[in-house]
Amino acid sequence: MPRKVSFAADSLFGFDSAVILPSGLQQLDRFASELRGLQYDVVSVTGHTDRIGPAAYNLKLSSQRADAVSRYLVTSGGVPSAKIAAKGVNGSNPVTQPGDCPAKLAKPALIACLQPDRRVEIQVTGAR
DSSP: OOEEEEEEHHHHBOTTOOSBOHHHHHHHHHHHHHHTTOOOSEEEEEEEOOSSSOHHHHHHHHHHHHHHHHHHHHHTTOOOGGGEEEEEOTTSSOSSOTTSSOTTSOHHHHHHHTGGGSEEEEEEESOO
16 A cells, blocks of 8 residues: 556546446456455545547546546445545646647547546555
8 A cells, every 4th residue: 555556548438438338347346356355545536638628628527537437436346435536637647748649640640649648547545
């Protein structure tokens, strides 16, 4: 502890969606099973988007994704609702470096290039 796990948003959600895919549910089920039996204080879920689109829209989408993951971990994963916190941070903390994905790329290529920025990070803090 602490433990931080990052899930590619594309493995959890469709592009521009906050509905968890069946394959994403399986990943979250595996994660929740790893938490069982551990003593922890907080599970923090942070949604991230890429830089494509307006910042306000990306903040809303990243928040919706974090909320969806949090709800699922509570309802199906057994995480107590009092121990989970969710927030969205839009594209303000990218994994890609400036210049890695120039805006002049064709949109499909830009979307593919920025894939690492679209993610959900879960941090578990507490004691074993």
